[in-house]
Amino acid sequence: METSTAAANIVNTEEKQIVYKTSDLDLWYGDNQALKKINLDIMENEVTAIIGPSGCGKSTYIKTLNRMIELVPGVRTSGEILYRGKNILDKSYQVEELRTKVGMVFQKPNPFPKSIYENVAYGPKIHGIRDKKILDQIVEKSLRGAAIWDEVKDRLTQNAYGLSGGQQQRLCIARCLAIEPDVILMDEPTSALDPISTLKVEELVQELKKDFSIIIVTHNMQQAARISKKTAFFLNGEVIEFSETNKIFSTPADKRTEDYITGRFG
Amino acid sequence: MVKCASHLVIGMKGVFKLATQNTNSFSVQKMIQEKKKKKSAGGITEKIMPYILFLTAAVSVLTTIGIVLTLIFETFLFFDAVSIKEFFTGKVWYPFSETNGSFGILPLIMGTLKVTVIAAIVAVPIGLASAIYLSEYATDRARRIIKPILEVLAGIPTIVYGFFALTFVTPILRDIIPSLEIFNALSPGIVIGIMITPMIASLSEDAMTSVPNAMREGALALGATKFEVAIKVVLPAAISGIVASIVLGISRAIGETMIVAVAGGSTPNLEWNITGSIQTMTAYIVQVSQGDVGYGTTIYYSIYAVGMTLFVFTLVMNLLAQYITRRFREEY
Numbered sequence: 001m002e003t004s005t006a007a008a009n010i011v012n013t014e015e016k017q018i019v020y021k022t023s024d025l026d027l028w029y030g031d032n033q034a035l036k037k038i039n040l041d042i043m044e045n046e047v048t049a050i051i052g053p054s055g056c057g058k059s060t061y062i063k064t065l066n067r068m069i070e071l072v073p074g075v076r077t078s079g080e081i082l083y084r085g086k087n088i089l090d091k092s093y094q095v096e097e098l099r100t101k102v103g104m105v106f107q108k109p110n111p112f113p114k115s116i117y118e119n120v121a122y123g124p125k126i127h128g129i130r131d132k133k134i135l136d137q138i139v140e141k142s143l144r145g146a147a148i149w150d151e152v153k154d155r156l157t158q159n160a161y162g163l164s165g166g167q168q169q170r171l172c173i174a175r176c177l178a179i180e181p182d183v184i185l186m187d188e189p190t191s192a193l194d195p196i197s198t199l200k201v202e203e204l205v206q207e208l209k210k211d212f213s214i215i216i217v218t219h220n221m222q223q224a225a226r227i228s229k230k231t232a233f234f235l236n237g238e239v240i241e242f243s244e245t246n247k248i249f250s251t252p253a254d255k256r257t258e259d260y261i262t263g264r265f266g
Numbered sequence: 267m268v269k270c271a272s273h274l275v276i277g278m279k280g281v282f283k284l285a286t287q288n289t290n291s292f293s294v295q296k297m298i299q300e301k302k303k304k305k306s307a308g309g310i311t312e313k314i315m316p317y318i319l320f321l322t323a324a325v326s327v328l329t330t331i332g333i334v335l336t337l338i339f340e341t342f343l344f345f346d347a348v349s350i351k352e353f354f355t356g357k358v359w360y361p362f363s364e365t366n367g368s369f370g371i372l373p374l375i376m377g378t379l380k381v382t383v384i385a386a387i388v389a390v391p392i393g394l395a396s397a398i399y400l401s402e403y404a405t406d407r408a409r410r411i412i413k414p415i416l417e418v419l420a421g422i423p424t425i426v427y428g429f430f431a432l433t434f435v436t437p438i439l440r441d442i443i444p445s446l447e448i449f450n451a452l453s454p455g456i457v458i459g460i461m462i463t464p465m466i467a468s469l470s471e472d473a474m475t476s477v478p479n480a481m482r483e484g485a486l487a488l489g490a491t492k493f494e495v496a497i498k499v500v501l502p503a504a505i506s507g508i509v510a511s512i513v514l515g516i517s518r519a520i521g522e523t524m525i526v527a528v529a530g531g532s533t534p535n536l537e538w539n540i541t542g543s544i545q546t547m548t549a550y551i552v553q554v555s556q557g558d559v560g561y562g563t564t565i566y567y568s569i570y571a572v573g574m575t576l577f578v579f580t581l582v583m584n585l586l587a588q589y590i591t592r593r594f595r596e597e598y
Binding site (some may be wrong): 066068071096097098099100103104106108110111112113114122123126127172175176179 | 478480481483484485486487488489490491494498499502503
């Protein structure tokens with residue numbers, strides 16, 4: 001009995017693959033180095049949390065994973081990030097292609113000033129899906145997936161800005177799910193939300209990790225402890241520690257990690 | 267004095283009181299009280315200022331009311347001589363006949379519409395494309411150079427545009443379309459389009475720039491290309507400002523006078539043809555004002571009736587612009 005579970009475990013770990021392999025990533029804003037020699041392997045179908053004090057580079061790092069960081073003028077990088085084995089920092093890598101596979105949820109909910117339906121259907125539409133019936137199905141599936149369907153099913157044609165902040169954020173998650181991404185990046189998705197909405201988003205993340213690889217930046221350590229399998233602790237642009245979440249929060253290997261999670265700074 | 271200032275700066279770091287005591291001890295509160303006493307007693311300025319400001323604001327309102335009243339009054343006098351029905355349905359505009367002139371305004375309206383439509387066809391695509399370029403693609407540097415140039419275009423006197431149409435655009439067009447007359451609707455239409463392009467570009471660019479970046483990021487993160495973001499996110503989000511800018515531009519085209527007076531000719535006609543000489547409402551008013559038409563004649567009053575019609579046209583356009591801005595604003 002025991003051997004068979006052990007075997008199953010081995011099979012499981014073997015099945016799980018690395019989604020993102022970051023090697024020696026350096027990043028500069030102008031002359032300012034924001035990331036220093038980052039090495040991280042992020043596994044698929046689990047939640048990876050990134051914690052650290054403000055300005056430690058955690059948002060910069062997550063935005064590098066779908067190259068949104070390029071919108072900042074004067075950004076330079078070196079090193080490589082392999083997404084499913086291909087270096088996304090390579091100039092020949094099609095950035096639209098990458099972002100179709102890697103969805104992102106932002107700090108502040110940012111629905112489009114359109115109807116709830118149009119918000120969710122936007123992604124599939126720009127990628128050429130026009131069939132109304134299919135779109136209807138995608139919208140329902142995505143809204144259900146983001147646990148907001150019951151709240152909005154009767155007002156799909158209303159403007160998304162009539163929703164509460166928490167609902168808007170779950171709508172943004174639904175918008176992201178609509179193109180069935182492989183990875184979902186979340187950049188402090190609950191920092192603008194009230195505690196109840198935060199809880200709902202956290203529950204949602206637990207559901208979503210079954211189908212998606214999730215990387216979440218958070219300044220809330222309890223949140224990281226609650227929802228993630230692995231945690232990376234960033235400080236001054238470096239990864240100080242990266243391991244199983246329960247290990248990081250119970251027996252951190254580095255003194256600085258311990259100081260941070262016990263609230264001595266940050 | 268310099269010394270004490272530098273002391274103050276150092277003093278900012280928590281020893282403020284100490285630093286002030288070290289210099290020629292003075293109290294800011296005391297100084298303020300003294301300055302106050304010197305000011306005019308009882309704050310008279312504060313009391314009368316609102317009235318003065320109200321009066322200056324009233325000047326423009328009263329002027330508008332005065333103009334509208336004059337227009338209405340003289341228009342009534344015109345309609346004593348010519349029936350409203352004839353004015354709005356008559357198909358011939360020939361007021362200069364000694365005995366019985368024809369006062370059907372349709373040919374003049376037709377002239378104005380032809381020029382306006384041509385101007386819109388030129389200005390809307392160019393203006394919008396420039397706005398999209400400036401707000402979505404141009405670097406800060408390019409924007410800093412291009413936007414002022416666009417605004418210079420808006421400052422060129424319209425008489426210059428008029429001669430530009432007559433002596434530059436018309437000859438070029440006549441090379442392409444040999445049947446084009448010297449005075450025609452096409453050339454001034456195009457030039458008015460050029461004139462209102464900067465206005466549409468600039469106002470639309472303002473509307474598009476004020477769309478929050480978060481919205482662009484949301485679309486980019488879904489794998490949208492830059493052009494898709496511009497067309498499917500930014501443009502719809504800014505649509506109220508864009509439509510308002512177009513309507514305002516068209517309203518200017520309707521009221522434009524010098525360009526059509528110089529390059530459009532003075533032949534009112536109801537034909538759809540744009541290669542022949544036309545006359546717009548504005549150009550007619552110029553023609554009559556310049557000639558020696560006797561005060562009190564029907565022709566004299568006719569310019570008020572035409573002016574009134576023109577005023578209603580532009581008023582409706584401006585109200586439309588305001589309505590659209592409010593009605594189609596996408597909240598974000």
